[in-house]
Amino acid sequence: MLHHSRATAGSAALALLVTMLVATAQPAAAAVHDGTITTTAGSHTVTATVSVRDASVPQWGKTVTIDVSYASPTATVTAAPYATDLIVTNRATGGTRVLELTGSGTRQTARFAEDGSATGTFDVGFRGSVTADGVGATLDEDKVTSFTVTRETRPWIEVWPGMPAVGATYKVSAGMERFERGTYVPAKGATVTLWFTPKGSTTAVHKKTVTLGSSGRFSASFTNRGPGSWEMRYRGDQVYSPSSAAMTMSNFSSGTHTATYTQKMKDTWLSATVKASDIVMTHRGVTATVDVRFRHNGTRVVWDTDAFLEARNAQNETAFGDLAQVSGGHYSGKIRFDAYTSAGMHTVAAMTDVKVYYGPGDGDYDWHFMRTETVAPFVVRRITMLDTRLSTSTPKKGRDYTVQGRLRKLSVDQSNRASYRPASSVQVRLYFDPAGSAKSRYVKTVRTNSEGRFSTRTTATRSGMWTAKYVGTTTTYVGSTDSVRLTVR
Template identity: 25%
Template sequence: MLQRIRVAAVALAVGAGALALAPAASAAAGAKAPVISDVDISPGPPIVVFDNPVTATFSFTTKDAGKAELQLKAPGDVSVGTPVALTPSPHGSETKWTGTKSFDAKDAGKWSFLAIAHGDKDESSTRGTFEVRKALDTKIVDFDATPDLVSKGDLIRVSGRLLANGQGYGGQSVTITFREKGTDAFRHVTTATTRDSGWFATKVRADATGWWRAEFAGNKFARSSVSDTDRVDVRFRNRDSRIVGFDAYPEPVNKGDRLTFTGVLQASGWDPLPGERVSIFFKAGGSDRWEYVTSDVTGRNGRFLATATAVESGWWRAVFRGDHGVNGSVSDADWVTVNQPTPPPAAKSDSRLIKFNAYPEPVKRGHYLRFKGKLQIDDAGTWEGYGAKVRLYFKPKGSTHWQYVKTVWSTDSGKLYTKVKAWKSGTWKMVFRGDADFYGDTSRTDYVSVKR
């Protein structure tokens, strides 16, 4: 607040004594009253003291003043205060006055100041207060990373509490860091913000065994701090597996003939899983018991192929019992009808797969691609629709190998329809392998582009 004090027989009592200000001598005609600005303090209050004293600079400007003074009063000080030496910097009718004062931790509290500008006949003053603070001591307590044992890629919860001078310190950013076993340095992972109570918590993904901790970098008012470390052990999760494209054929089959079993074993990814044994099991119609029949070891493309003699109708499936680091899996079951031997049939007739079409073209990746066609057989010179099992195959762009996709049944009128999701560009076809009465046939091929 800016105020002027006219020096006209004014007395200021201090303690037991008194300071009298005598009337000033007559000023020269036209003398101007001094003007004083607000006091600027740098660094701006509050002045926070960490380990070393902090020197604050006080400055103000006067106009039409011959001299100036600055007094600082410490917390609880009942005296008039301590004068601060000022250095003037004249600029025309204005003068900038600058002084410094050093503060340390013992000076914490609310200070007051009084700045006075002395003119030829008047005085002007401004006063105010500022605060000196001791830096807050912080501590991160109750830090915890849980659970202590997880599988690779699992989420863990890290939590703790940030205290400042023993109280919860809210609204502060805490960094979560991690040091992997076998290394020396902690690396930044994520950050969390403390609640009003000082508590913080967040979830992070654990990919390796090592130590977790929380770090507070400090701020203008508080010191930095680091929590204790907490170790989390990470074990490698077993990969899942699956058997795709399992097929038992031919269907139907005569008793005593050979059945062939094919499929592909894959591990999560889904990459081929070579060098693993896949067993073939059979469950007769009306039975609840699966019985082991034969097995094969997968090749480099994960494919297996086994054969067995057809004895009776029933279900077939492939079983992978798992291996070190890989979980086991079971294929879908495939029913095969076994017919009793009959006299040699008459010569087989031809069949044909016509009107095969894959659409839409092109198709967006991950959207359904639809297929239609028609299966017909030659019945005494007339082509008629035929209901039978037809297989859908796919050859990716750039590949020379056809991949089995799925099996569909044609209606009694021979119509075929199915759909699958499209992931890669390539060529499609349908195959009827034939049966006891009719030769097999392959449809025309249809190339479909897959767009992202």
């Protein structure tokens, strides 16, 4: 797996200023906790509501924003800046932090910076004073509400090959890293579950429960019974955040292929849909076009103009390409494959950065790196060349003549030199299409010799068109066709 970070001016400080604007876009796993404290100011009842959201701390740290709002049914409440404090207490250690509330009027905010060194449940207390129509009131409570802090986990999953044939065996690999001591390490000892949802169904079927080893990853083999989506889930605990990763899988086919990769962390949801088409390799190499659409759960995001593609195959040969931004999270890119690239199944991964804003200011953002695993499958097949001719193209009626030809295929030697070489012991199907309204008919199948040549002798009866067809293979060579006209005198 690849990981990436981007340094920006003031990024260390910005990383510690994540406000509740981001929290409003988070998935339900990051729960919001509200608590109230009530007091009186003369004849007026004053209520302060403290609101805070659970936090998952990534590598760059995080600041939890705690909002406080004031209300009274009979008066206007005013809070002066820096006249009230929040006391945040780690329930396990008893350690406390005093946070000043900023802002005035009926709404104030405090920021609780966390680097992931402390996790667990934190209680929020309140201490300070407000006025209701000019009458002062004191609010003092050791615990108004609480929230949890956990460390981020990063799951991943991939299916190889991405589009197996029905009945074929394929492998699902998955794993997870977790944030520890300033970096991401394999999630040794974590228990994860593997699920499969058949295409067209909304019910996920449990397939496997695994306790991750020192590598933080595992693999399992399955027989393809149909397309669907694979998902690895981690429930989380008191220290580490829940997360999941999912990837779609399709049956083997030819043409254009689309796959979607989804990753959900406690505070982040992102996905990428990647589209790629099969390609035919020539001796000059070939360029593949890939379409990528990224999505992120942030309410205000800006996608980077720099984005990249990485393709690989079963031989671990890799090829790279750039993605050009079309608009927003939509990119289009190209990958160049040299002629010596192995034929067969390939998959392509996409990666970019996204600027996620957590506040209204131009500098209130973090960079998030987004990478899919090997998602969209496509097939690289090498070109074949079929030449067909007749011993005579104008035989007299009743005379014999020969239909002959040669089949060559693109091959690569040990020095990675590409050339067209004879395709020996390969079947070629011959068809004859009589002139006029009669339909084309299959005549026979011939096999090439060591020089890639084939021939058959027949008698001239009527004019028409001879066609030779090589159907190719599913993952190595593309088919080819050649025709020659016959005129019977």
